[in-house]
Amino acid sequence: NAGVTQTPKFQVLKTGQSMTLQCAQDMNHNSMYWYRQDPGMGLRLIYYSASEGTTDKGEVPNGYNVSRLNKREFSLRLESAAPSQTSVYFCASSDAFGQPQHFGDGTRLSIL
Amino acid sequence: AQSVAQPEDQVNVAEGNPLTVKCTYSVSGNPYLFWYVQYPNRGLQFLLKYITGDNLVKGSYGFEAEFNKSQTSFHLKKPSALVSDSALYFCAVRTGANNLFFGTGTRLTVIP
Numbered sequence: 001n002a003g004v005t006q007t008p009k010f011q012v013l014k015t016g017q018s019m020t021l022q023c024a025q026d027m028n029h030n031s032m033y034w035y036r037q038d039p040g041m042g043l044r045l046i047y048y049s050a051s052e053g054t055t056d057k058g059e060v061p062n063g064y065n066v067s068r069l070n071k072r073e074f075s076l077r078l079e080s081a082a083p084s085q086t087s088v089y090f091c092a093s094s095d096a097f098g099q100p101q102h103f104g105d106g107t108r109l110s111i112l
Numbered sequence: 113a114q115s116v117a118q119p120e121d122q123v124n125v126a127e128g129n130p131l132t133v134k135c136t137y138s139v140s141g142n143p144y145l146f147w148y149v150q151y152p153n154r155g156l157q158f159l160l161k162y163i164t165g166d167n168l169v170k171g172s173y174g175f176e177a178e179f180n181k182s183q184t185s186f187h188l189k190k191p192s193a194l195v196s197d198s199a200l201y202f203c204a205v206r207t208g209a210n211n212l213f214f215g216t217g218t219r220l221t222v223i224p
Contacts, residue, residue: 042213042217043202045211059211090156098211099158099212101158102158103154104155106153
């Protein structure tokens, strides 16, 4: 079982470019999440989708948008990348909302 | 507001010795407490959780955690450390339907 799959694993962008981070889970989970991890800090929630068809802002949503395409897929979009968005991004999923169970291996994003 | 603190950035322990990774929390209601582990270049893995009931919670890989309401702590423990336990450990807390708030992490190094 693949679990939670994130693509790409690495990406370098220039300031102002846009890109979409992809996430898919094969566990039929209802809830999905996007976190960012920065050095010396815990994971911070960007957006979440408690169930298919719904999305909501988390702790640090500014500069991001999300789409819950279907039950499996939850994408994160940076419309105009900024250096402050340099981070490692993790997608996660869970049966019940509020407790991410399975995480992807992350997307390491650098914005120059 | 809810928060969680991991007072030690780094914990070193000899292989075979017991280990403790500390976590304290601050919440306005009854806490749901979690521990996750992160290996290099991987996403977080769920270890255990406390929702209610027995204060001693057993989790994956031989880890356990003790909930102490009077000290607002939820320390992670293992009776005998393995070199393979070396990783980054995160404590997290939530109340009700809110999302998880993560600590800043504790790097555990088990010395052979």
